[in-house]
Amino acid sequence: MPWKLRKYTDRLIIHCAATPPSMDIGVKTINRWHKQRGWKGVGYHKILRRNGEIENGRPLDVYGAHARRYNGRSIGICLIGGVQEGDHKKTEANYTSTQWQSLERLIRNLMDRFPGVKVIGHKEVSQTACPCFDVTSWASTLQAS
Numbered sequence: 001m002p003w004k005l006r007k008y009t010d011r012l013i014i015h016c017a018a019t020p021p022s023m024d025i026g027v028k029t030i031n032r033w034h035k036q037r038g039w040k041g042v043g044y045h046k047i048l049r050r051n052g053e054i055e056n057g058r059p060l061d062v063y064g065a066h067a068r069r070y071n072g073r074s075i076g077i078c079l080i081g082g083v084q085e086g087d088h089k090k091t092e093a094n095y096t097s098t099q100w101q102s103l104e105r106l107i108r109n110l111m112d113r114f115p116g117v118k119v120i121g122h123k124e125v126s127q128t129a130c131p132c133f134d135v136t137s138w139a140s141t142l143q144a145s
């Protein structure tokens with residue numbers, strides 16, 4: 001089955017992997033997890049590793065599998081991390097400084113590429129804590145600078 005192209009893109013949706021800080025995973029692992037869910041592999045378009053490296057998931061212009069009702073209009077970005085070490089039920093924005101830097105660079109890049117796009121967190125469109133921080137206020141500082 002070929003990838004389905006999105007007709008438009010008006011949201012960048014930020015997620016987390018809900019993994020503890022010590023878990024250094026990337027697109028390969030998430031690809032395996034999402035295949036186990038019966039999807040066509042990784043549902044995100046970009047993955048930000050603990051070391052700040054940006055990995056490619058799905059091609060940027062196709063449907064993702066990351067946010068119900070929004071997959072046809074958004075790009076999904078996943079930060080590795082998001083839960084406490086030793087207690088996976090406790091969420092926290094435990095991203096590394098290089099991840100924050102990469103996220104900023106990536107979002108600025110995508111905002112240039114998709115003019116007018118809105119940056120939101122998964123929790124704004126779904127019953128979830130993901131990505132465990134207030135994306136709207138983070139993104140507003142980004143736009144001001």
Ligand SMILES: [Zn+2]
Nearest residue numbers: 015016122130
């Ligand atoms: Zn999410």
